Amino acid sequence: MSTASTGTDRRRSTALLTDHYELTMLQAALRAGTAGRRCVFEVFARRVPDGRRYGVVAGTGRVLEAIESFRFGEDEIADLRERGVVDERTLEFLADYRFDGDVWAYAEGDAYFPYSPLLVVESDFAHGVILETVILSILNHDSAVASAASRMTGAAGTRPCIEMGSRRTHDEAAVAAARAAYIAGFASTSNLEAGRRHGVPTVGTSAHAFTLLHDSEREAFAAQVDALGTGTTLLVDTYDVSEGVATAVEVAGTELGGVRLDSGDLVEQAREVRDQLDGLGATGTRITVTSDLDEYAIAALAAAPVDGYGVGTRVVTGSGHPTASMVYKLVAREDADGQMIGVVKKSKDKKSVGGRKYALRRLDANGVARAELIGIGELPEDDGEGVSDRELLVPLIRGGEVVGREHCTVEAARERHEASMAELPRSAHQLSQGQPAVETVFVTETP
């Protein structure tokens, strides 16, 4: 179950999750005879979110499925024709469209840094250009969530984090956010569809509405324990927390699974509730806190007797950075003589580097990441010292065929994330503002 599905619903075409200009560019290139030129497109971010030490790539598995579902069926063609988006020749091309190129990418769950070449598309212009929007939508959203989630699970240490922000983000984005947070170390989600579609464990017991539905808190707790067992978690802050805790233990006994606090000063309350629970003999009853948490609030609770964190708004909105700012750029293309040449837009304020990139994470003798080495046109060499340097781009699609699904299942991505975190220098895990923990180094010049 848990690894069976990695992405979006395969029955739905993703072809119109596309910006209008991609199809007009296609039309113009088809007419000009340049649509067949071989190209290299690259996804990268010029920065990780300001002040953070690293980002986490997520969404790669969803990208793979989005490319597989990128088909212009009768409905899509009819719509484009009716609205006059492109001409008949372009519609003919689109009706037959199947991505036939190669895709390489960072394994899902891996850390990334400024200018890491996160995903590379090699195809002709026509086949690559029209994938821009859907690839970026997925990677920008999912990576923003995973990057925030990773800092939260880092701050939480061994205590589990529960993703429960579905209500604060778009209905389908919620499903992807649950998946991304799980990859970045969250233990579970509230979102049932994420359970079905991606195999993320789902959890939940009750809300204030359930207590308010009943004539007393005691009646509500009794009803919940009767239905869900003494192992359930009771929400004890609808009226008075101290009375709530006393009632909870009276109703459920000292075997009560947990209590949840959703408001107030959590540090102070957690101590009081722990003392009260212990005094009542409910020493095994867990305390979960869930009120407006982010990585900083989690860190502030490190010394409090808390057993788990429920995180909502801040994780699904990227903790202040709701998009990962990744771009999809043409970096090389065939010239009139059939030679590949690096290309780059001139820009005063935004650095871009032309050419097909290769990437290696340099590891020192202790296996700690020391640099993100980016080669242009060829893979940087392992320095032969310490632990072998790690090649970062893995093949996902070759000649249109998926060859790398194992690099982006949810479980593989979760393992990759954990391994990558263990590999980063300790400074990467500081929450304070700072520079990326690993420096990006271009080791060859643009040819």
Added chain:
Amino acid sequence: MSTASTGTDRRRSTALLTDHYELTMLQAALRAGTAGRRCVFEVFARRVPDGRRYGVVAGTGRVLEAIESFRFGEDEIADLRERGVVDERTLEFLADYRFDGDVWAYAEGDAYFPYSPLLVVESDFAHGVILETVILSILNHDSAVASAASRMTGAAGTRPCIEMGSRRTHDEAAVAAARAAYIAGFASTSNLEAGRRHGVPTVGTSAHAFTLLHDSEREAFAAQVDALGTGTTLLVDTYDVSEGVATAVEVAGTELGGVRLDSGDLVEQAREVRDQLDGLGATGTRITVTSDLDEYAIAALAAAPVDGYGVGTRVVTGSGHPTASMVYKLVAREDADGQMIGVVKKSKDKKSVGGRKYALRRLDANGVARAELIGIGELPEDDGEGVSDRELLVPLIRGGEVVGREHCTVEAARERHEASMAELPRSAHQLSQGQPAVETVFVTETP
């Protein structure tokens, strides 16, 4: 086409876009015999985004369709059973679930203020509680986008705004964002699926990749004009803007439709480009700017010779406020004697008000909004002065039947937004930090 579709794909069940705890609460209430108690749930926001003067409700049409598609089919039931989410009795209830209550809401596109009762669900506990997540996901996302978009179109005045942020948000959220921005006055979107599904006009011509694909900017421009006509918009900042503009007019002639600037100091560049175009005789050629715009940047460009704004990241991420922070609260329920009573969680830091709400926007003699009047248990009275006060909650669903679809088609919502903006006091349209432009007044006490 444009008004035919207001929402999400009706073929897909929305039933699992739901938090786990809603179903466990249902299980416990069914077992306790309290699931059938009549309830009133209310959606409201305790605040508009910090420092803003108003919010804009969007997503209501999508909510309506989500409720219609809220069905637990065989697949959903099988998944819940397999994962042990709830017991068999609850699964039986869910298999037969059809929302059978009433829904009232602010017309889509209307302005809102703190504590405006934006959506009211009247049903028994079982039928209302499980709609919480999907209703909030839709309203929180779409209203966040519309609230930001409304400030942008306000700042843009008569100049059109184009939504082009699909690549910076979740793939499906992008479609909803395009819809929400259009409701809030945007002229068009880059997102093709928003064109198909919601009838939003789509636009686009070319990106830097198209210029870089060709051996020269001139070749690229010629190819584009050949395919898309002289009315197209040429992107002139891939290399040197001044040379780009000269080449554009040489290639397309003085009838060139437009040029686009996507980088640099837009105010200064717009003036230089306007002068250059006029000097070349291309006096009708429009200038569109598209680089990292938000409402403040748009306002700063008011005096520059710009003809249109393309807005990306900032509109789809709510310009700093990616969620509208709306909540779905049980505010009244039947007691053991069959009487309806207001209910409210005790809270030091968060105000909530029990009871079924009614809302009226008080308008003065000039038709300007002066107060958001909220009655508990009954509609506040029109003061009989000036323009008639406007009742804000309209019926959407009665006894499970949709009765108010006309209040939330995309076109109706767009008109409602425009009318509501015209009705707000002038202070509402200030971009500076401040208080809500209209004060919320509770005119009756909780019974």
